[in-house]
Amino acid sequence: QKKKFRVRHCSAERDEAGFGHHELDHGMFDMAPAGSGNGPQHAEYNAGVAAYERGDADEAARHFMKALSLAPSMWPARNNLGICLVQRGDLESGTEQLRLAQQAAPNDAVVLRNLGVAQWMRRDGDGAMKTLEKASEHHPESHVLYLRARLSEQRGDMERAVELMKEAADAD
Numbered sequence: 001q002k003k004k005f006r007v008r009h010c011s012a013e014r015d016e017a018g019f020g021h022h023e024l025d026h027g028m029f030d031m032a033p034a035g036s037g038n039g040p041q042h043a044e045y046n047a048g049v050a051a052y053e054r055g056d057a058d059e060a061a062r063h064f065m066k067a068l069s070l071a072p073s074m075w076p077a078r079n080n081l082g083i084c085l086v087q088r089g090d091l092e093s094g095t096e097q098l099r100l101a102q103q104a105a106p107n108d109a110v111v112l113r114n115l116g117v118a119q120w121m122r123r124d125g126d127g128a129m130k131t132l133e134k135a136s137e138h139h140p141e142s143h144v145l146y147l148r149a150r151l152s153e154q155r156g157d158m159e160r161a162v163e164l165m166k167e168a169a170d171a172d
Contacts, residue, residue: 023147024083027114028052029076041070045077052080057087075104079111082118091122102131109139116147125155142172 031049032042048063064081067074082097098115105111112135119128129151135144149164 023117024086024114027110027117028080028083029110032076039070041067041074041077044070045074045080048077048080048084052084057084060084061088073104075101075108075111078104079114083114086118086121091118094118095122107138109135109141109144112138113144113147116144120147120151125151129155142168145171 028049031046044063044067048060048067051057051063052060061081061084064077064084067077068081071077078097078101082094082101085091085094085097087094095115095118098111098118101111102108102115112131116128116131116135119131129148132144132148132151136148145164145168149161149168152158152164153161
């Protein structure tokens, strides 16, 4: 029997860095608020969020794909689809969906953060650092600074890691 992904309680089986899957949980966009549209694409989107919250990344991905087939420019659904694909173990396709979401919303700090995490998980340290730096430019939240510090530490740049960790502490 296939083991379901457990939201916010990931075992990090495919994530040697030990943070990636958990970080992506927090990058999932929530339900579309009432009044933001009530078309079938929004119903599919909300069904995808609900499925993900139940821990069924497969069902969630199907709903986000359906939402995108109805509204191809719905980049929050593309972001969430990318997260589902990564959580299911398809890091390549998930990263590509996050890249497409970033193209549609180039300055959205959450999408940039998610893309940076996925790049890091793919062992693309240079790409991850560049993307996370861009996320910090658009929204200098402490969590992105923390991720940049972790990546700097992993890459052996302890001086930069300490500097970023101090910035994160000051920003929080």
